[in-house]
Amino acid sequence: MEISKLGTLWKENGTLESFAPQWAKVRSGMVEAFPTYYAVPGADPFAVDVGEAINQLSALKPAADGPGYLGSDPQGPYYGSVTDARLPQKGASLAEVNRMAVELFQGMPNWNHPLTMPNVIPPANKAGIIAAMMTDLYSPNIIEGEYAWNVLKSEMETAAIISSLIGWDPKQAGGVYTFGGSGCYFYGVKYAITHSLGEQTRCTGIRENGKLLVSQQGHYCKLNSTDWSGLGMDNIIEIETDPATNAMSIPALEQVMQTLHAEGTPIVAVICTMGTTDAFAIDSPKAVRALIEKYPNPNGSQPLLYCDAVIGWSWLTFRDYDFVGNPLGFSEETLKNISSNYARISEIEYADAVGCDFHKTGWAPYNCSIFVMKDLNHFRQLMTRPGSAYLQDRVCYNPGLFTLEVSRSGSYSMAGWATLQYFGAEGFQSMLGGVLEMEEYLRHRITEEPTAVCVNADDHGFVTLFRIYPSTVPDAKAQYEKELNDPSPAARAELIKHNELQEKIGDLLWQWFRDGKLHDGQYGPYVSYTSGFRKTNYNADGADPLAVIYALKSFPMNININPATMEQLLKIALYARDEIEAGIEPAVKQSGNCTLPYTENPQPVDCAQTASGAVRHAVQNLLSGVPL
Numbered sequence: 001m002e003i004s005k006l007g008t009l010w011k012e013n014g015t016l017e018s019f020a021p022q023w024a025k026v027r028s029g030m031v032e033a034f035p036t037y038y039a040v041p042g043a044d045p046f047a048v049d050v051g052e053a054i055n056q057l058s059a060l061k062p063a064a065d066g067p068g069y070l071g072s073d074p075q076g077p078y079y080g081s082v083t084d085a086r087l088p089q090k091g092a093s094l095a096e097v098n099r100m101a102v103e104l105f106q107g108m109p110n111w112n113h114p115l116t117m118p119n120v121i122p123p124a125n126k127a128g129i130i131a132a133m134m135t136d137l138y139s140p141n142i143i144e145g146e147y148a149w150n151v152l153k154s155e156m157e158t159a160a161i162i163s164s165l166i167g168w169d170p171k172q173a174g175g176v177y178t179f180g181g182s183g184c185y186f187y188g189v190k191y192a193i194t195h196s197l198g199e200q201t202r203c204t205g206i207r208e209n210g211k212l213l214v215s216q217q218g219h220y221c222k223l224n225s226t227d228w229s230g231l232g233m234d235n236i237i238e239i240e241t242d243p244a245t246n247a248m249s250i251p252a253l254e255q256v257m258q259t260l261h262a263e264g265t266p267i268v269a270v271i272c273t274m275g276t277t278d279a280f281a282i283d284s285p286k287a288v289r290a291l292i293e294k295y296p297n298p299n300g301s302q303p304l305l306y307c308d309a310v311i312g313w314s315w316l317t318f319r320d321y322d323f324v325g326n327p328l329g330f331s332e333e334t335l336k337n338i339s340s341n342y343a344r345i346s347e348i349e350y351a352d353a354v355g356c357d358f359h360k361t362g363w364a365p366y367n368c369s370i371f372v373m374k375d376l377n378h379f380r381q382l383m384t385r386p387g388s389a390y391l392q393d394r395v396c397y398n399p400g401l402f403t404l405e406v407s408r409s410g411s412y413s414m415a416g417w418a419t420l421q422y423f424g425a426e427g428f429q430s431m432l433g434g435v436l437e438m439e440e441y442l443r444h445r446i447t448e449e450p451t452a453v454c455v456n457a458d459d460h461g462f463v464t465l466f467r468i469y470p471s472t473v474p475d476a477k478a479q480y481e482k483e484l485n486d487p488s489p490a491a492r493a494e495l496i497k498h499n500e501l502q503e504k505i506g507d508l509l510w511q512w513f514r515d516g517k518l519h520d521g522q523y524g525p526y527v528s529y530t531s532g533f534r535k536t537n538y539n540a541d542g543a544d545p546l547a548v549i550y551a552l553k554s555f556p557m558n559i560n561i562n563p564a565t566m567e568q569l570l571k572i573a574l575y576a577r578d579e580i581e582a583g584i585e586p587a588v589k590q591s592g593n594c595t596l597p598y599t600e601n602p603q604p605v606d607c608a609q610t611a612s613g614a615v616r617h618a619v620q621n622l623l624s625g626v627p628l
């Protein structure tokens with residue numbers, strides 16, 4: 001058909017003539033594939049579609065006393081036939097696509113379930129989910145004000161809220177939402193490189209071996225950031241941690257800074273971890289700031305101080321809490337721990353920039369993280385690029401001129417912002433304090449159980465780490481002390497044997513979580529174990545890879561966890577131990593059934609072991625971040 005005749009295909013009422021070509025008919029049918037652009041009376045048809053989809057998905061929920069996964073088949077996942085996927089010739093109906101999509105959730109862990117506590121994975125709150133979904137409807141792009149309109153306020157207001165909780169001037173601070181705590185870290189490293197080695201690095205590339213100083217227990221995304229930024233993983237210098245607190249040792253840091261200063265090697269950044277995943281170690285930005293001032297770089301710049309607060313930031317919501325009056329009525333023990341967490345986290349004030357994960361300790365959906373800088377315009381000054389020919393500055397604030405990303409979804413910022421509005425300080429305080437109360441209860445019950453011991457009794461983050469000993473060990477606490485301190489070959493052998501027991505219990509619980517059966521009258525919980533929470537006291541330098549402490553983990557992040565859940569957890573962990581003693585072996589079977597190209601096991605790059613760095617790149621436990 002000639003293009004000039006195109007107009008004849010449509011009748012006056014907007015429907016197609018019967019002689020219209022097939023493309024026009026298919027296209028016309030696809031109007032249904034989109035929400036309407038105009039209002040319709042009554043319930044919006046798309047709201048009905050969404051409601052139906054949520055209902056279909058919700059059919060995967062278990063009964064209230066059911067297992068901790070979605071749906072009826074926990075045996076997967078099934079990756080065996082993925083390479084058979086092809087684009088279908090004809091699209092499926094919306095109902096059919098929804099049905100297939102729901103199927104992909106079969107067997108997945110249900111983060112909201114009381115028996116699910118493997119890691120810092122909080123179920124997402126309603127306001128956060130809904131606000132994020134809203135952005136899927138209208139696609140605000142927070143690259144610039146013109147494309148996001150007032151949705152960009154959700155980012156700007158979050159920055160103001162967080163910076164005032166920190167104690168920074170919200171008229172000077174700013175923030176950008178990005179793709180996770182590792183994204184924040186990446187922003188921190190880039191900011192640091194530009195700030196410390198100079199703006200010219202943006203043109204010439206990095207031409208100096210500037211160092212990144214971070215505690216041994218800092219998160220492994222130090223590798224991602226130095227690698228992808230081009231700074232190089234060999235430029236990480238890991239600073240020893242204090243064996244008692246797991247925090248970065250300030251004397252050790254000073255020694256390294258002194259040496260680098262004396263030899264004229266620049267330091268790009270010192271990273272303080274404000275809450276590690278397992279040990280909840282909190283470094284001291286105040287002490288680090290003093291050292292930064294003492295040891296400037298050869299070019300006169302100061303190393304940047306970035307706080308990786310992705311886990312710890314939310315304790316800042318206690319800024320105005322009345323710790324004397326204790327209006328929320330926390331137990332004495334919990335109050336003490338909250339107050340200590342807050343006091344240490346509040347040193348963030350001394351940072352230049354911080355990263356906060358709302359999808360970790362903010363109960364927001366993935367991804368939802370904000371990188372907040374104390375001085376927005378310093379950051380902008382260092383990072384701004386020329387604008388593009390196809391974007392005009394029609395609105396006064398256009399973060400796309402200095403962000404890593406080009407398009408940025410408003411879903412991050414809307415979810416974070418909505419969560420702040422929905423919870424308020426009191427909501428955060430009760431959620432966070434609630435985690436500690438549950439944890440305190442579990443720890444109390446562990447002290448009552450002679451064959452169990454809590455191994456992180458001194459820290460009060462989001463996790464309880466505990467070891468279960470053989471039923472023949474009369475005093476788990478004494479046995480653990482021995483394994484921690486006694487370097488004799490006999491004690492070391494016991495440590496290793498009992499580490500294996502933790503691993504077996506962890507594997508058996510994992511098997512029970514997934515088999516959908518009752519064990520000792522209950523469904524299996526989803527917990528995890530760490531194979532390197534800390535080193536023994538006689539292995540401070542980590543020279544002995546086996547002299548480390550394995551432990552089972554409980555992260556009671558979700559709101560449905562209560563003392564009865566903790567009773568269940570302890571009971572089934574002991575029962576798993578009994579079953580192992582009775583000869584049950586957990587089946588060591590990796591699920592997924594991967595085929596090519598997913599079965600290859602590429603070896604990590606083997607970097608030089610620098611004299612000053614001695615960083616080991618084989619991070620074995622990706623979650624704890626403790627290199628073994």
Ligand SMILES: *Cc1c(COP(=O)(O)O)cnc(C)c1O
Binds near residue numbers: 181219275308
């Ligand atoms: C989880 C975590 C990260 C990485 O954050 P993502 O949001 O998973 O990208 C970085 N640092 C610490 C301390 C973490 O716990």
